Structure formats: structure tokens, C-alpha cells
Amino acid sequence: MKIGVIGGGQLGRMLALAGTPLGMNFAFLDPAPDACAAALGEHLRADYGDQDHLRQLADEVDLVTFEFESVPAETVAFLSQFVPVYPSAEALRIARDRLFEKSMFRDLGIPTPAFADVLSQADLDAAVARIGLPAVLKTRTLGYDGKGQKVLRQLEDVTGAFAELGSVPLLLEGFVPFTGEVSLVTVRGRDGEVACYPLVHNTHESGILRLSVASSNHPLQALAEDYARRVLEQLDYVGVLAFEFFEVEGGLKANEIAPRVHNSGHWTIEGAECSQFENHLRAVAGLPLGSTAKVGESAMVNFIGSVPPVAAVTALEDCHLHHYGKAFKAGRKVGHATLRSADAATLQTRIAALEALIQD
Amino acid sequence: MKIGVIGGGQLGRMLALAGTPLGMNFAFLDPAPDACAAALGEHLRADYGDQDHLRQLADEVDLVTFEFESVPAETVAFLSQFVPVYPSAEALRIARDRLFEKSMFRDLGIPTPAFADVLSQADLDAAVARIGLPAVLKTRTLGYDGKGQKVLRQLEDVTGAFAELGSVPLLLEGFVPFTGEVSLVTVRGRDGEVACYPLVHNTHESGILRLSVASSNHPLQALAEDYARRVLEQLDYVGVLAFEFFEVEGGLKANEIAPRVHNSGHWTIEGAECSQFENHLRAVAGLPLGSTAKVGESAMVNFIGSVPPVAAVTALEDCHLHHYGKAFKAGRKVGHATLRSADAATLQTRIAALEALIQD
Numbered sequence: 001m002k003i004g005v006i007g008g009g010q011l012g013r014m015l016a017l018a019g020t021p022l023g024m025n026f027a028f029l030d031p032a033p034d035a036c037a038a039a040l041g042e043h044l045r046a047d048y049g050d051q052d053h054l055r056q057l058a059d060e061v062d063l064v065t066f067e068f069e070s071v072p073a074e075t076v077a078f079l080s081q082f083v084p085v086y087p088s089a090e091a092l093r094i095a096r097d098r099l100f101e102k103s104m105f106r107d108l109g110i111p112t113p114a115f116a117d118v119l120s121q122a123d124l125d126a127a128v129a130r131i132g133l134p135a136v137l138k139t140r141t142l143g144y145d146g147k148g149q150k151v152l153r154q155l156e157d158v159t160g161a162f163a164e165l166g167s168v169p170l171l172l173e174g175f176v177p178f179t180g181e182v183s184l185v186t187v188r189g190r191d192g193e194v195a196c197y198p199l200v201h202n203t204h205e206s207g208i209l210r211l212s213v214a215s216s217n218h219p220l221q222a223l224a225e226d227y228a229r230r231v232l233e234q235l236d237y238v239g240v241l242a243f244e245f246f247e248v249e250g251g252l253k254a255n256e257i258a259p260r261v262h263n264s265g266h267w268t269i270e271g272a273e274c275s276q277f278e279n280h281l282r283a284v285a286g287l288p289l290g291s292t293a294k295v296g297e298s299a300m301v302n303f304i305g306s307v308p309p310v311a312a313v314t315a316l317e318d319c320h321l322h323h324y325g326k327a328f329k330a331g332r333k334v335g336h337a338t339l340r341s342a343d344a345a346t347l348q349t350r351i352a353a354l355e356a357l358i359q360d
Numbered sequence: 361m362k363i364g365v366i367g368g369g370q371l372g373r374m375l376a377l378a379g380t381p382l383g384m385n386f387a388f389l390d391p392a393p394d395a396c397a398a399a400l401g402e403h404l405r406a407d408y409g410d411q412d413h414l415r416q417l418a419d420e421v422d423l424v425t426f427e428f429e430s431v432p433a434e435t436v437a438f439l440s441q442f443v444p445v446y447p448s449a450e451a452l453r454i455a456r457d458r459l460f461e462k463s464m465f466r467d468l469g470i471p472t473p474a475f476a477d478v479l480s481q482a483d484l485d486a487a488v489a490r491i492g493l494p495a496v497l498k499t500r501t502l503g504y505d506g507k508g509q510k511v512l513r514q515l516e517d518v519t520g521a522f523a524e525l526g527s528v529p530l531l532l533e534g535f536v537p538f539t540g541e542v543s544l545v546t547v548r549g550r551d552g553e554v555a556c557y558p559l560v561h562n563t564h565e566s567g568i569l570r571l572s573v574a575s576s577n578h579p580l581q582a583l584a585e586d587y588a589r590r591v592l593e594q595l596d597y598v599g600v601l602a603f604e605f606f607e608v609e610g611g612l613k614a615n616e617i618a619p620r621v622h623n624s625g626h627w628t629i630e631g632a633e634c635s636q637f638e639n640h641l642r643a644v645a646g647l648p649l650g651s652t653a654k655v656g657e658s659a660m661v662n663f664i665g666s667v668p669p670v671a672a673v674t675a676l677e678d679c680h681l682h683h684y685g686k687a688f689k690a691g692r693k694v695g696h697a698t699l700r701s702a703d704a705a706t707l708q709t710r711i712a713a714l715e716a717l718i719q720d
Binding site for chain 1: 380381648670677678682700
């Protein structure tokens with residue numbers, strides 16, 4: 001089976017590493033000449049709107065999937081004429097737009113921060129009057145890793161903020177006094193089978209995920225899965241879907257969804273019986289889902305900007321390096337490492353040893 | 361770091377799957393147009409004696425390694441002029457010839473079956489008179505998966521056997537009434553660091569490995585490691601070296617060594633903290649070795665001739681498919697699956713379920 005992937009970054013690369021042992025081949029559509037997934041499959045170097053190359057991809061592959069959600073709607077619609085596309089155009093339409101996403105949460109009875117659609121500075125002023133400060137102003141589309149966001153703490157931050165974020169459609173979100181950030185990586189098969197990984201505790205720095213620690217028997221696991229299932233059913237979703245939640249007063253508020261394999265699920269390569277990458281491929285290919293059970297205690301540390309010397313990372317006990325083969329650049333995710341231990345105390349020691357290698 | 365691999369079969373493919381996350385790139389030299397490792401790196405399609413392509417490979421890569429031991433000595437010698445080659449020409453010279461191999465065992469005080477060099481039918485007759493029957497007559501080089509062998513049970517089997525095996529240099533080995541076959545996968549770094557995986561129980565059918573089950577606290581583990589260290593030191597070996605032993609009367613007799621990653625070590629991808637493939641690459645690249653500790657209980661089942669339907673294999677609990685992407689052909693290893701369980705009893709149940717899928 002040949003899988004077409006829109007995007008050829010590290011997520012595509014890890015999909016290919018997981019899918020090759022299933023007998024799958026890969027083709028990546030990505031305009032970047034140095035797309036790091038290209039080492040593991042065919043590289044169609046073209047813009048995401050290039051219909052000639054999209055048609056070529058559709059002709060070559062059995063199905064198409066995505067490694068990022070901001071794929072143009074036209075691309076998805078065009079491909080869908082010729083080849084099965086998972087997740088669906090409708091799922092991508094919702095997930096790529098923060099307004100649609102949060103409206104869906106509200107409609108499904110899933111708690112989410114207060115929010116308001118902002119199409120002008122006047123809208124923003126009205127929204128701030130209603131929701132209050134502090135609040136977070138975000139672009140409705142194309143935001144990631146903290147980009148396209150501004151925290152509004154006082155009224156002077158509000159002045160001119162609409163223009164500052166590019167005078168594009170925005171969403172104002174009420175600030176949530178959360179005690180933690182957790183994510184739930186879920187997968188749904190073509191037959192509706194659903195599986196969920198254990199909740200993951202995430203730590204961000206400057207808006208970028210730094211550390212993910214898989215939980216054991218998290219008291220909010222069942223609640224998170226209940227919310228997730230509502231969304232998966234609503235979207236008739238196929239593939240991996242990741243949910244980011246704020247932990248608040250013993251409950252959860254949904255922050256956002258990502259319709260793809262997710263950075264907070266990278267630990268599953270070593271830390272779960274079947275990884276998020278293999279499970280995404282199983283789902284889109286119509287295969288039975290694999291077990292999401294943990295194998296030991298795991299944590300993942302992102303390498304941002306640069307990867308520490310390989311000899312130093314591999315010298316750490318039970319440390320699994322994932323070098324993305326990308327050029328180093330400040331603020332760019334260029335690798336990660338997963339630590340796996342028999343118990344949580346050992347894991348903490350190893351996280352500290354790994355973090356000591358990171359200097360950026 | 362770019363690694364050159366002589367051979368582009370499933371072992372090369374699994375080396376690339378293990379090395380890509382370490383930031384390595386791969387080039388495979390293999391004359392076969394459909395070399396299954398080619399999906400994961402550059403494919404130099406040329407004969408193993410093609411000096412132009414060998415030179416090209418040497419110029420492109422940081423070091424060269426092998427996925428099979430019957431590489432021509434001239435190839436190794438030629439490459440060694442331009443680029444580091446691991447394991448060394450001397451290690452390959454010994455390992456590819458059963459006479460040299462068994463002589464080394466004897467010289468190092470490692471028990472091995474009685475053996476005799478056979479260069480003619482007269483040699484064979486004399487060897488049979490000395491060693492007795494039953495015995496096994498094998499080609500000194502190029503044998504694998506039971507090929508190039510003949511079991512001699514009675515005197516009439518001896519008549520004409522030299523010609524029957526091609527009138528090439530042979531080795532006669534005394535039959536060993538073994539109670540089991542075990543293998544030890546070891547790895548030695550460029551700095552002399554040695555690590556050994558747990559002993560593996562192997563079951564062969566028609567000379568081809570069918571099932572490998574990793575042991576726990578095997579009473580002969582220390583003895584096997586002692587024997588292995590003698591060989592590793594003697595050869596100043598770098599990389600993975602696999603040992604096959606016969607279990608006899610509570611001891612071990614060395615059958616053969618393989619100077620490469622080994623089929624009986626495939627379970628380590630999921631079943632050990634660091635796989636034999638990653639450890640081979642760590643060793644040849646001069647990186648610290650990874651842990652050879654087991655992760656749960658594991659067994660590997662080979663798929664010979666064909667791979668069962670992917671949907672059936674992936675439906676089995678905690679079953680990890682490795683499809684080599686090769687054309688199906690009787691007697692050919694085309695894939696394997698690793699089963700991983702928390703306990704040995706569950707593992708046995710899962711082996712039975714997997715074996716029920718195999719119809720060949």
C-alpha cells in the first residue's frame with residue numbers, strides 16, 4: 001500500500017518509519033527542497049496548491065493523509081475527487097479554524113474557555129468588555145507553537161492589537177487559570193473503533209512544547225476520553241486526533257485539537273505498545289488499531305534549535321534519540337528524545353540528566 | 361553521518377530504520393534492482409566487485425558495514441583503502457569460512473563439534489572414519505539457511521558426497537546430540553565495550569529459522585558470554601556478532617558465528633531497550649552502546665515464502681509486523697513478527713495465535 005502525505009517534515013518522517021514495517025511505501029508532497037521525510041520515500045516537490053502534482057500524487061497512492069492541519073481547503077477538495085483522504089475535508093475545516101473548533105466544543109457540551117470572534121478592532125473592544133482581561137488573542141488559522149498569539153493583560157495591550165496580529169480573523173479567548181496542561185492522543189479507525197493513549201502532562205516554554213510526561217491512572221482520563229469521543233463521532237473522524245486541555249479545578253477545558261499525529265504523542269514510539277504513528281496509519285488504511293497501553297514510564301524532551309551531541313544523548317541510560325535530520329535553527333523543532341524507565345522516580349532522574357545536555 | 365552498507369536486503373532495511381532516528385543517512389550497494397532497503401536510502405546498483413561503484417560508495421560515506429558475511433575479500437580490501445570498514449576484513453575472513461571459524465573456536469578453548477577439512481572424496485572418507493556417523497557435510501563458505509549442507513547418516517550417504525556438494529572445499533562436522541539451539545547476539549564498540557543480549561531459543565524448520573524466543577535468566581548465559589568475549593577480543597571485533605550454539609548436556613558447543621545483525625536478534629526491536637540494529641550502528645559509529653536489557657517477554661516468528669494478510673497480523677494483540685517489502689517466493693524470508701507480553705504464559709498463547717496464521 002502506498003500512502004501519500006501532504007507535508008514532508010518530521011511527522012511525515014516518523015509516519016514512514018512506522019509504516020515501512022507494515023509494508024507501506026510513502027510519497028510526500030512538500031515544496032521544501034530539504035523536506036526531512038524525503039529520505040524515506042518519494043518527494044514530490046511542489047506547492048500545496050499545485051494541481052498537476054496533486055493529481056500525480058493521487059494517481060500514485062492508495063490514500064492521502066496530512067502531517068499538518070493548515071492544508072488549503074482547495075487542496076483537500078481537489079485530492080478528494082480522486083483518492084480517499086483521511087482525515088476528511090470537514091474534519092480539517094473545523095480543526096484548522098479556532099472559531100469552528102471552539103464552537104464545536106461548545107455545541108458538544110465540552111467545557112472550553114470563553115471566546116469571541118474578532119473581525120475588527122471594534123469587535124475586539126466589545127469582546128474584551130464581555131470576556132474581561134487577561135485574555136489571549138489568536139489568529140483563527142495558521143497559528144502553531146505560540147505563533148500568531150498575543151496575551152492581553154491590560155487595556156493598553158488591547159489598543160491596536162487587531163492590526164498588530166495582521167488584521168486577519170481572530171479569536172479572543174478568556175484566560176484560564178489552569179493548574180496544568182494535558183493532552184489526549186486518540187485514534188479512530190474507518191470502522192469507528194476508538195483508542196486513546198494515557199493523558200500526557202505537557203510543559204511549554206515560549207509557546208513551544210518542551211517536555212511531555214505520560215501519566216498513569218490519571219483521575220481525568222475517563223473525562224478526557226468522554227469529551228474526545230464526542231468530537232471523534234461528530235467529525236466521523238479517521239486517524240489520530242490530539243486534544244489539548246487545560247486542567248482547571250479538577251476538571252478540563254478543551255483548548256484545541258490537532259487533526260494529525262502530535263508532538264505530545266512522540267513518546268508512544270517507545271513508550272506504548274503501538275505508537276501514534278503506526279496507529280494513524282492503521283486507522284487510515286482500514287487496519288485494526290493497535291494497543292495504546294504504556295510500556296513502562298515515559299517522557300519526551302524536545303530539542304529546539306539544535307540537537308545535543310549524539311554521543312552525549314546516546315550515553316544516557318535508556319534514552320532514545322530521534323534526530324529529524326533538519327538544519328538547526330533557533331526556535332525550530334529539530335529532534336526529541338524519549339526516556340523510558342521502569343518507575344516514575346527513575347524517570348525523573350533521567351529527565352534531569354537529559355535536560356542538563358540542552359543549552360539553548 | 362552517512363553509512364554505506366554492502367547489501368540491501370531486510371537487514372540493511374532494518375539498519376536504516378534504526379539509524380535514521382540517530383540522524384544517519386544510508387547508501388546501499390546491491391546488484392538487485394528490487395533491493396528492499398532501497399526505500400530508505402540511496403541505492404548503488406552494482407556488483408560487489410564493481411570497483412567504480414565501490415569507490416563511489418567510499419567517497420560518499422563516513423564508514424562501511426555489511427549485512428552479509430559472504431562479501432568477497434577483495435571488496436573489503438578495496439574499500440578499506442579509502443574508508444573505515446566494520447567489522448574488519450580479518451573478522452569477515454574468519455567468519456565466512458567454517459574451517460577458520462571452528463579452528464578459532466578450538467584455539468580459544470571454546471567447545472565445538474568435531475570437524476575435519478575436506479578437499480576431496482578421499483579426505484571425506486578419512487574424516488568419516490575418524491569422526492564417525494552421523495555427521496554433517498557443509499560447504500566451507502556461502503552456506504546459509506541450511507543450503508550447501510548434507511546430513512550423512514550411513515556409509516552410502518558418504519559415497520559421492522564431495523561431488524554432490526560441488527567439489528568445493530567442505531567441512532565435515534560430527535553430529536551433536538543437542539537438546540536445543542540457542543544464540544547469543546553480542547555487540548562490541550570501537551573502544552572495546554561489550555554488551556550481550558539474553559540468550560535466545562531457536563527453532564528451525566528445513567534449515568530455516570522459524571521461531572526465536574528470548575530467555576530470562578538462562579543458566580548458560582554467563583558461559584555463552586564468556587565464550588563470546590574470547591572471540592570478540594580475538595578478532596578485535598566492532599559491531600554486532602551473533603553466536604549460534606548447540607545446548608548439550610548442560611553445556612554449549614559453538615556452531616557458528618555471523619558477523620552482522622542476525623535473524624535471531626530481530627525480537628530486540630521491540631523486546632530490548634536498544635535493538636541489535638541500533639547497537640550495531642552505535643558500535644561502528646563509535647557511539648556508546650545501548651542497553652541490551654529485555655522489555656517484557658518476546659518471541660519472533662519468521663514469515664517464510666509469504667506474509668499473512670496484514671489485517672490478520674495486526675489484529676493479534678501486541679503483535680509487531682515487519683514486512684520486508686520483498687516479492688513472495690517459497691523458502692524466502694519475507695517478513696517477521698515480534699510478540700511482546702508481560703509474562704511467558706501469555707507469550708506462548710500469542711505465539712500459537714500467530715502460528716495459526718501461517719500456512720506454508
